[in-house]
Amino acid sequence: MSPPERRSLVVGVGTAGSGVAAVVAGVAAMAGSGFSLVLPWVLPLAGVRLALDPLGGLFVAVVGGVAAVAGVYGIGYSGHGLNGRAVQALLPGFVAAMLLVPAADGVGTFLVCWELMAVTSLLLVLAEHRRRSEVGEAGLWYGVMTHLGFVAILVGLLTFAAHAGSDSFAALRSAHLAPALASVVFVATLVGFAAKAGIAPLHAWLPRAHPEAPSHVSALMSAGMVNLGVYGIVRVGADLLGGGSRWWWPLVLLLGAVSAVYGILQAAISSDLKRLLGYSTTENMGLVLIGVGAAGMFAADGNRALAGLALAAALLHVVNHAAFKTLLFTAAGSVLHATGTRDLDALGGLRPGMPVTTALFGMGALAASALPPGAAFVSEWLLLQSLVHGLPPSGVGTAILLPLAVAAIALTAGLSVATFVKAFGVGFLAKPRSEAAARATESPRTMLAGMGLAGLVCVLLAVAPMVVLPGVGAVAGGVTGAADPVVRGAITLELSTVAGSLSPLLLALALLAGVVAAAGAVRAVGARHARRTARLWDCGGGPLTARMEYTATSFAEPLQRVFDNVLEPEDDVDVTHARESAYLVESVEYRRRVPDRIERRLYRPVVAVVAAWGRAGRLLATGSVHRYLGYGFYAVTGVLILLAVTR
Structure with a gap:
C-alpha cells in the first residue's frame, strides 16, 4: 500500500470512527445523559465552554452519521487526486468543527467553532482549484457570503452577551432584553444562520460551492453543515431569547416557503447533477424553516402541542434530508468519477455499467421526492398535519400564511417528483449520450459501502421512523414546552394531540404487494398466449437513438414555460448565412440559459x-x-x- 493510500485509509477510518462516536454521544444527550466542560485556559477572556443538551445532541448525531458515511466513502474517492496531506488533514478538522458547534455553551466558543467550520470548509471547497477555474469562483462566492453571515452572527451575539453581562448561554437565557433589542439580536443572527442554511435570497453561494467541492465534502456540507444554520435559529430564537416577539416566526415561515419553492424551481430546470442537488438543499432547508416558523407561531399563541408537532416535523426532516442528501451526493460523485461529467444532457445509459450506483441513486431520489415509501414523505406529512390542524388561526396574518405554507409544501412536493424523475430517468436510464457514459464502470467498494450505509438509513427512516421519532419529538417538546409526546405507536404513527395516523411500514408493504400482484398478473396473462417477437413500429424512422430521447433540458422545458415569469430564461439565436447569399442559411445555433x-x-x-x-x-x-x-x-x-x- 502506497503512502497516499495509507493516508486515505487512516483518515477515512478515523473520520468514520469519530462519526460513530458522535452518533452515540448525540443519542445519549437526547436521552438526557448530556455533559458539560469548561476549559478556561484554552481561549483568552472567556475560555472554552462546552455542554451537550438534547437539542445539541440531535444535531451532533446527524453530523456524526454523515461523517461516518463520508469517511468510508472518502477512502476510495480520495484516490482521484485528493489524497494530499493538506486535504486529508482538513477533513477531520472540518468534521470536528461541525461537531463542536452544537456543543458550544458560550458565545466565544460558539463563534470560534463556527469560524473554524467556515474556514476548513472553504479550503476543502478549493481542493480542486487547479483542475477547474470554476472552483476558484465558487470559493470566492462562498468565502464572501459565509463571512458576511459570520459578521451578522457576531454582531447579534456580542450585543446579546454585552447586555447579559456574560457570554455563557446560561446567562443569556436569564437576561431580560428590551423587545426592540431582542428583535435586533434575532434578526441579525437570523441573517447569518439563514445564509449558512442556504435560504433564499442568501443562497447564492450554495449552488456554486456544493457542486465544485469533492463529493464527500459536498455531502458533509449539504447534509451536515447547512443543518447548523437551522440549529442556530432554534437555539437563539426559541431557547436563548425564549421565543421573543410573535412576528419573528411568521418571518421565518415566509422565508422558508419562498426558499422551498424557489429552490425546487431552480433544481427542476438544472442540467448539472450536483447543482440540482445543491438547489434541492435550499428547498429542503426551506421546508424545515416552515416547520420552525410554524412552531414559533403556535407557541406564541399558547398552543404548545401543535408547536411540538411542527418542530418535531422540522427536526425529523433535518434527519431525513441528511440521510438522502448524503446518498445522492455520494452517488453523484460516483457518476462524476466514472464519466468525468456532471451534465445530465451528456449522461444516460449508466445502469448496465453502474448497477449499484443506479439502484442507490434511485433510492435517494425516491426518498427526496416526498412519495411513499420515501423518508421525506413521513416528515412532510407530519408538517402538513401541524399546519392543517393550526386552522382556524388566531389572526389575519396567520390565516394567510398557513394556507400559503400548505400550498408551498404541496407545490414543492410535485416539483420534486418531476426533478428527480428527470435526474434518475435522463441521467441513469435511457441511452448513453456520450462515450464516457457508455464506458462507465462501477466505483470502488469503499465508495459503494459508504453509499450503501446511507441507503440503509434511508430505508430505515422510510419504513420505521419510530426508531428516531420519539427522540426527535422529545427534543421538540423540550424546546417548545409541549408536555405530551408528539406521536405514539410502533407500527402505526398516531398523533397524540390531534387526529391523524399513518403506518409507513404497512403502506410500503401494500405498495410492494401491489407491484408483485401486477407483475404476476402480467406474467400469468402472457403465459396463456403464445409469444411472438416483432420490432416496434418506428414510423419508418429506424431504431431509437439517444438523439430521439428527452434530455434534461427538454424534459424541464414545459415546467420552464409554466414558470417563465419567475425564472426569466435568456434566449440567444445565432444565424450564420452562406457567403454566396444572405438569403441562404448555413447554420443556426440556439442557446437558452436560465440564470439565478x-x-x-x-x-x-x-x-x-x-x-x-x-x-x-x-x-x-x-x-x-x-x-x-x-x-x-x-x-x-x-x-x-x-x-x-x-x-
Missing part, C-alpha cells in the same frame, strides 16, 4: 459596484512614495483639525 434570478437582480449589481470601487481604489495606489507620504500628512492634519473643533 435573485443572483442576477440582487448580487450582480452589488458585485459591479464593489468592482468599480476597486478600480477607483487603484488610482490612489500608484506606487509613488511621495503620494503615500502626502496621504499620511493630510490624514494626520485632518484628525488634528477635527480634534481642535470638537474641543
